Amino acid sequence: MTSKERFIELYRTYIHRDGSEKLLEFLMSRSSDFFEAPASTRFHGAYKGGLVDHSLNVYECLKDYLERPRVREIYGLNSVSEESIAIVALLHDICKVNVYRPSKRNVKVDGQWQSVDTFEFHDDLPYGHGEKSVYMITGFMRLTRDESFAIRYHMGFSSEYDDPRSIGYTFEHFPLAFALSTADMEATYFLEGEKK
Incomplete structure (x- = not known):
């Protein structure tokens, strides 16, 4: 089964809300x-189809996190x-739709400059990250x-634009926000990481 x-399958099985x-x-x-779409320009999921792979990884990480007895009880x-x-x-990352364009950049490989494929970020609706989603x-x-x-707060404390007090308040009062942020970080840094 492909990632798509x-x-x-997951979407149609579990999401039935109007619209x-x-x-x-x-x-x-x-x-x-x-x-x-990729999930980023050069880091986690920086390849064609990386966004859907990342979304699925976050889903699996969130499911696992929510099964912990401490989390439940x-x-x-x-x-x-x-x-x-x-x-x-x-x-959570639907805000990344239509914002990455294929591009090239030069990198040194064994002392020689080579052109490699990459992505550039161009957002025509710069409404923020979580808030745009x-x-x-x-x-x-x-x-x-x-x-x-x-x-909105799935980026957690890694967001450079949010007041840490707002993030802390959100995590305290909306524990699903902390859970999603944890799952997003686990998928990003442990399952995906920077593409070599």
Whole structure:
């Protein structure tokens, strides 16, 4: 099964909210490069199809995190629906649709300059990262408050633009946000990492 097929299968199995099918139609349309886009320019998932692979990795990491007894019993995340898990994990980086363009850059290999494939970032809707994902999703379907905060703050303390007090408050009051951020970091740094 390809990553695209796996994504669509998970999406259609768990996400049934009004408007969700229209969102999936957009992701599969010619107006979207979701299934071909990289997840970054040079770091994690910096290859064609890296975005969908990253989304699936975050989904698996989030599922694992939410199974921990401490998370379920102490942190109160024992009733997160399968739909919410799928929405926040599979769609947290929808803001990366149509923002990467194939490019070239020169690097030294064994003392010689060589041209290598890379991606350039060009965002025609610079609305922020998590906030842009929330904005794009809610153009098709409603999100719960927990889902909105999870997607908005999934970058956690690695975001250079957010006040750390807001992030801390969000993680304390919306534990799904902390869970998604943890899953995103695990996928990014341990499963994917910089492409060599």
